[in-house]
Amino acid sequence: MKHLNKLFAVVVLFIGLSSQAQDSNNPWAISFGANAVDTRVSAASKIGDQFSQYFNVKDNWNILPSVSYLNVSKNVGGNFSFGVTGSINKITKFVSPRPTIPGDYPVSNPGDLSYYAADGIINYSFMQAIKSKWFDPSAHVGGGYTWLGDASYGTVNGGLGLTLWFSDMVGLTLQSTYKYSFEDSAFRGAPDNVPTHMQHFAGLKFKFGGKDTDGDGVYDKDDACPEVAGLKQFKGCPDTDGDGIVDASDSCPEIAGLAEFEGCPDTDADGIADKDDACPEVAGPKALKGCPDADGDGVADKSDKCPQVVGPIANGGCPWPDTDKDGVLDKDDKCIDVKGTVANNGCPEISEEQVSQLNAYAKTILFNSGKDTFKQETFAVLQSITAILKQYPSSKFSIEGHTDSDGKDATNQILSEKRAAAVKNYLIENGISASRLTSAGFGETKPVSSNKTAKGKADNRRVEVKLVK
Template sequence: MKHLNKLFVAALLAMGLNAQAQDENNPWLVSFGANAVDTRFGQASKFEDKFSEYFNAKDNWNILPSVSYVTVSRHVGNNFSFGITGSVNRIDRLVTRQPGSSEYVVNNPGDLSYYGVDGLIKYSFLNVIGTKWFDPYLHVGGGYTWIDDKGNGTVNGGLGVTFWFVENVGLTFQSTYKHTFEDAADANVPRHLQHFAGLSFKFGGKDTDKDGIYDKDDECPTEAGLKQFNGCPDKDGDGIPDKNDSCPEQAGLQEFQGCPDTDGDGIADKDDACADVAGLKELQGCPDKDSDGITDKDDRCPEVAGPRENGGCPWPDTDGDGVLDKDDLCPEVKGTTANRGCPEVTEEVMKRLNEFAKTILFNSGKATFKEETMPVLQSMQRIFKEYPHARFIIEGHTDSDGSNALNQSLSENRAAAVRNYLIENGIAADRLVSTGFGETKPIASNKTAKGKAQNRRVEVLLIKE
């Protein structure tokens, strides 16, 4: 029996040291230790006599000097637990009362064997009184007790207390009154008290992540965490558990679900396109110094407001005529708003053009220019350049010498020659139209040499849009 006791104690110690605390999390409890049987309590007829020698272990208690009881119980909620106790003892002190007398006699019945198997329902006051170490309780139950080969059923009740000196290991003291309903003379087992003293261990709780918080109370049972977050981790230490933290690797603010706001503009870095510079929410956290609705990083002119179409810069007016270059058909030549930024061709300009045109000299009967007329053509070309979007008709005219058909062809060819010269010297072809009228539109008499010279001419007309 000694070796059995040693193995039993070692196994229970190992089980207890691996346990966790709190009954609702660790529902199983094992207690083991020594028990004492006191038969005097059941013999006393007066209530005060029952307790007068309650602690008289020397005269009244039967004690087996080894592990002599084991209790296994399970917590079921609301401070209640159910369990079973098995106990052994040796009876060498049997207290009896002398018939007709108040005297008690202690007899040695011959070292009788004592066995008990008892079920119990226990109610703990630990949570009621609000402590973690002082655990008083009441218990009731019933069982069967044998002394040698004779036994009786008993109804039990009593009280006890466990002192939890660490979270899961405690020292338990318990007294149980076992009542038999047979007359004392007929009972195989006298009514008696059984005292217990031993160690108690709680176990059975599951803590998968080993963070000291049981799985049933752990909101993150597979990740070691903190008690204040119900077992969930907070990797960045910002006071927001990772499961609620949108930026679990970076310390942040509660208002941004745990994300930082480096530039302090009220926009979390993860949503801030310019996280290091304070900006505007409508621009994803980027600044806009000139308030033109274009972020500084995308604005070619961040200090001056301008339209998005021009990269955030104001539209230029290169020629200073009040018409922006984007709308100015002549951005480098000062013009008028009415003519979309181009200079307007005035009557004075047309007069000058025609004065030059009248002095254009052709070789006789041909559409080629005389050498001395080249400066005239150059002057006309310069005027046309001043009005880059104006369109003109160049008309050719002849005198009446020769046939009508010949004069018509000659007038057309001479007008085309002027047009071709201007095109070759930088005037856009779509700005110029040439035509010939032959001898049909004289401006002087063809009967005189002077009149004929006036009729051989080139005229320029403005095409009005």
């Protein structure tokens, strides 16, 4: 029977060891202090008598005045932990099972019996259930082996405990354990065996084993930013600017801002975060990247050359001018400084009368006989033609040369071309754009009078200026 009892105690210890772990942050804990052994529960046969003098420290408790127990435990998940306790004591107060007066059990000294115990404990904490951060009541079961003098037996244990945590890792622990002995009941309560008894513990408890790499008070297993110190409310991640948005999700981690802008500020409250706002100090529409547009023309004031006057973007926010006041804006006006018509892109249109005037002048252009050089008196006429053409800068003209029938046709053709070209070149040299002028010679092919008379020949030797439409 004795060996069977020992085997049972070992099995209980093995079950305790294989059940798993302390607080999940600091899974390990160690406690040490004093223990007290009370044999009254074995002496009294009635439950009421067993616990009637539970706190009778003076008469019933055996206390060794030194550190007399050591417990090491590990959290095994949830609120459960498993621990192993070793304790020593001296039994100088043994409660006799034979009362001289009913209910009054005598206490004797069995001769300073040595007491040793090794116990495995499965503990369940109620601290989370009662939602406390410092008051930690618990219940435990387990088993172990006890040596009393020369006797030794296994026990099945159960009891209650209380830890008062001063901090996350240090607390005062109190515990009472009922240890039921497997000693044969015929010898129950005799001092030469191991009776059923109570053992009380009081000591300090220290939790350890948790890893907090960045030292921010949040253990690595719960720390979303284990390498950088942060705040508990953000799972250990930092919030440098204190705006309630962790740096990892904050687009402006150094400046306090709003959640709607991913942690960035909106100084002018225009709905655009400062980092995206081209004018962060002045409210403006999103279309202009937060910059104001006083005249509403779609050009931000900072880029608007005329911020108080509506104008197109193409002209820097200013209205297009009409320098010559002809109703054609300068941007479309090909004759900005001269009044013209809309139909002629802002340039004046030459009239038939003025074309006739040009040809009247052209008829008076005189060349040296048989040559393409001008007679001196012709230069005044050429100047008059030039002046008229300058009044109509968008009009294009064709200069045509003609001869009489004297001489060979080929010679007359070449001479007419050269004389027309001579007029064109003069006009170009005096400020008329070459792009506005063309020249051609027709020789004697287009007479306007009869070549049989001197006057007719004179009429046929001519230069004509024609409007090109």
